[in-house]
Amino acid sequence: MTRIDAKFAALKDQGKKGFVAYVMAGDPDFDTSLEIVKGLPGAGVDVIELGLPFTDPMADGPTIQKAGQRALDGGMTLKKTLALATEFRKGDDTTPIVLMGYYNPIYSHGVETFLTDAKAAGIDGLIVVDLPPEEDDELCLPAQAAGMNFIRLATPTTDDRRLPKVLENTSGFVYYVSITGITGSAEAQATDVGPEVARIKAKTDLPVIVGFGINSPEKSQAIASVADGAVVGSAIVGKIAEGKPVAEVLDFVKTLADGAHRA
Amino acid sequence: MANDLFNSFMSGPDEKGRFGIFGGRFVSETLMPLILDLEAEYEKAKTDDSFWAEMDDLWQHYVGRPSPLYYAPRLTEALGGAKIYLKRDELNHTGAHKINNVLGQIILARRMGKTRIIAETGAGQHGVATATVCARFGLKCVVYMGAHDVERQAPNVFRMRLLGAEVVPVTSGRGTLKDAMNDALRDWVTNVRDTFYCIGTVAGPHPYPAMVRDFQSIIGKEVRWQLAEQEGEGRLPDTVIAAIGGGSNAMGLFYPFLDDPSVNIIGVEAGGKGVDMKMEHCASLTGGRPGVLHGNRTYLLQDDDGQILEGFSISAGLDYPGIGPEHAWLHDIGRAQYVSITDKEALEAFQFCCQQEGIIPALEPSHALAHVMKIAPDLPKDHIIVMNMCGRGDKDIFTVARHLGFDMEESD
Numbered sequence: 001m002t003r004i005d006a007k008f009a010a011l012k013d014q015g016k017k018g019f020v021a022y023v024m025a026g027d028p029d030f031d032t033s034l035e036i037v038k039g040l041p042g043a044g045v046d047v048i049e050l051g052l053p054f055t056d057p058m059a060d061g062p063t064i065q066k067a068g069q070r071a072l073d074g075g076m077t078l079k080k081t082l083a084l085a086t087e088f089r090k091g092d093d094t095t096p097i098v099l100m101g102y103y104n105p106i107y108s109h110g111v112e113t114f115l116t117d118a119k120a121a122g123i124d125g126l127i128v129v130d131l132p133p134e135e136d137d138e139l140c141l142p143a144q145a146a147g148m149n150f151i152r153l154a155t156p157t158t159d160d161r162r163l164p165k166v167l168e169n170t171s172g173f174v175y176y177v178s179i180t181g182i183t184g185s186a187e188a189q190a191t192d193v194g195p196e197v198a199r200i201k202a203k204t205d206l207p208v209i210v211g212f213g214i215n216s217p218e219k220s221q222a223i224a225s226v227a228d229g230a231v232v233g234s235a236i237v238g239k240i241a242e243g244k245p246v247a248e249v250l251d252f253v254k255t256l257a258d259g260a261h262r263a
Numbered sequence: 264m265a266n267d268l269f270n271s272f273m274s275g276p277d278e279k280g281r282f283g284i285f286g287g288r289f290v291s292e293t294l295m296p297l298i299l300d301l302e303a304e305y306e307k308a309k310t311d312d313s314f315w316a317e318m319d320d321l322w323q324h325y326v327g328r329p330s331p332l333y334y335a336p337r338l339t340e341a342l343g344g345a346k347i348y349l350k351r352d353e354l355n356h357t358g359a360h361k362i363n364n365v366l367g368q369i370i371l372a373r374r375m376g377k378t379r380i381i382a383e384t385g386a387g388q389h390g391v392a393t394a395t396v397c398a399r400f401g402l403k404c405v406v407y408m409g410a411h412d413v414e415r416q417a418p419n420v421f422r423m424r425l426l427g428a429e430v431v432p433v434t435s436g437r438g439t440l441k442d443a444m445n446d447a448l449r450d451w452v453t454n455v456r457d458t459f460y461c462i463g464t465v466a467g468p469h470p471y472p473a474m475v476r477d478f479q480s481i482i483g484k485e486v487r488w489q490l491a492e493q494e495g496e497g498r499l500p501d502t503v504i505a506a507i508g509g510g511s512n513a514m515g516l517f518y519p520f521l522d523d524p525s526v527n528i529i530g531v532e533a534g535g536k537g538v539d540m541k542m543e544h545c546a547s548l549t550g551g552r553p554g555v556l557h558g559n560r561t562y563l564l565q566d567d568d569g570q571i572l573e574g575f576s577i578s579a580g581l582d583y584p585g586i587g588p589e590h591a592w593l594h595d596i597g598r599a600q601y602v603s604i605t606d607k608e609a610l611e612a613f614q615f616c617c618q619q620e621g622i623i624p625a626l627e628p629s630h631a632l633a634h635v636m637k638i639a640p641d642l643p644k645d646h647i648i649v650m651n652m653c654g655r656g657d658k659d660i661f662t663v664a665r666h667l668g669f670d671m672e673e674s675d
Contacts, residue, residue, distance in 0.1 A: 055570045056556060056571050057445075059452060104554045130291060133295075134288050134295065153293075155293040157296045157297065180453060180455050
């Protein structure tokens with residue numbers, strides 16, 4: 001059982017919805033980023049999604065693109081991203097960390113070496129945007145064999161015919177992308193999302209968490225109420241981009257987490 | 264290389280869209296169902312006579328195919344060795360090979376009921392071809408172009424706008440061709456239901472590399488019968504040469520000859536300021552290593568951390584940090600040879616071609632010609648080289664003028 005499995009089991013026992021926060025590793029710099037990540041559990045975050053910077057983030061909108069660029073400009077790398085997780089783990093051995101990014105930095109590092117290093121750094125799961133089920137041999141299956149969750153994205157274009165294939169090698173949770181689009185663009189609508197989550201839950205026992213297009217405590221609550229939890233990324237990253245002090249970023253995160261937990 | 268391998272070079276890609284380890288379908292889940300639909304539709308079209316009848320009709324009457332295979336007497340004489348033929352794809356409507364492929368994809372898009380076409384473009388040739396065919400069929404067209412390229416290719420931007428396309432200058436990332444491709448993918452993921460992504464080269468997720476190759480293969484197929492007509496039944500070229508950015512014109516010329524062991528195949532990458540210097544080039548095969556970008560695994564210019572680097576070339580059409588996956592495979596198995604040519608060498612070839620043959624070549628095929636100029640003098644006179652003149656140079660005269668020190672005001 002990974003930290004992710006344990007966390008969702010505990011949430012279920014408490015009858016609570018989950019809140020997942022995304023931040024880009026190394027944005028705006030290593031130290032500030034570490035301070036923010038360390039503060040997330042205290043702000044009510046159940047799962048930390050740690051962005052792995054990449055030059056060509058094809059599924060991301062301008063907010064997260066720029067965050068990646070700031071991190072890279074500051075010298076962030078995959079190794080330093082894992083170092084950040086290692087630092088975090090020194091003070092927190094229960095909050096799950098999901099690494100989210102694109103395949104090339106991982107492929108460049110070497111899949112086997114990466115899995116060893118990521119596990120040692122306390123990473124619990126992976127979301128790799130450009131690895132659909134058709135490419136499961138690349139990383140998904142080796143990751144699961146190494147005891148790490150591989151969290152798959154399901155989208156509005158994942159029809160019933162395709163859904164079983166998407167769910168087949170997914171573990172930890174299912175990440176439902178609420179919109180056809182990129183991060184930080186259109187707003188998710190609970191009325192659209194609810195039936196889609198139900199459709200997925202009919203086919204799996206895994207928690208279904210919804211992300212993309214959630215940017216306020218109200219939205220966080222509305223979406224979490226029709227799913228097992230909500231993810232917020234761009235809205236938080238936007239605060240970091242404005243140069244807000246860490247305490248203020250974490251206060252904002254807390255309002256989002258409270259929203260989800262009210263659901 | 265063992266001869267018994269030669270019957271297998273044209274069978275790729277496999278059912279996972281791979282050429283050896285290269286290719287594949289590295290895209291987000293939102294796009295995956297679309298890519299599978301496209302593959303199914305293309306498989307159907309491939310064996311549908313009515314599809315090819317429509318293509319042939321447009322190729323002949325709209326594009327002006329077949330393009331001539333032209334024996335270049337003064338080039339041949341000046342170099343004093345091999346006999347040089349130029350495949351004149353620069354005479355196509357819109358001035359380059361790009362339209363061969365665009366026609367195929369737009370006809371497919373219409374069959375799939377898509378009403379909105381998006382494309383990425385570097386030099387603007389693929390953008391112009393896409394805008395042209397969209398105008399021909401009354402389809403909405405949006406072209407993504409790096410902000411830097413919008414500046415250096417102003418005439419093509421104006422052409423696209425005249426043709427009714429919306430040109431979106433891309434400022435994300437570094438504002439180059441790879442960023443234009445990123446933004447096109449972002450558009451696609453947002454507008455999946457009505458939009459068709461018309462990719463301009465033999466790259467991207469399967470089935471694009473194979474599909475674009477198949478549409479461009481008209482080049483090599485024509486060369487086969489045209490050379491036989493001029494040089495005698497059964498005479499094949501001894502060497503075929505083409506320039507490579509993503510590699511679509513090259514794949515189109517090479518593919519029909521992959522299983523002919525006597526044909527030497529040479530791809531010419533953009534060496535920029537020189538492949539030895541710090542990444543100021545676009546020679547992915549000579550200066551890169553395998554990675555995953557834009558839906559496929561291929562050779563990429565990247566740093567130690569797997570971050571993608573910007574290419575550098577005088578030619579905006581070659582300015583891409585990757586290369587089509589089939590080229591990556593042909594390189595690894597040794598069926599084709601890949602070399603690089605610097606900006607300076609390409610500029611010399613550009614001028615040489617103008618003076619010797621009265622043909623103003625684009626900067627892209629000028630790279631191929633520069634390599635012809637290197638090897639032709641040492642080859643015997645009965646050695647036949649066919650080089651793909653894949654585009655004309657009108658779009659490049661401002662760039663060339665600047666490099667040659669002419670002060671030429673642009674029309675704006």
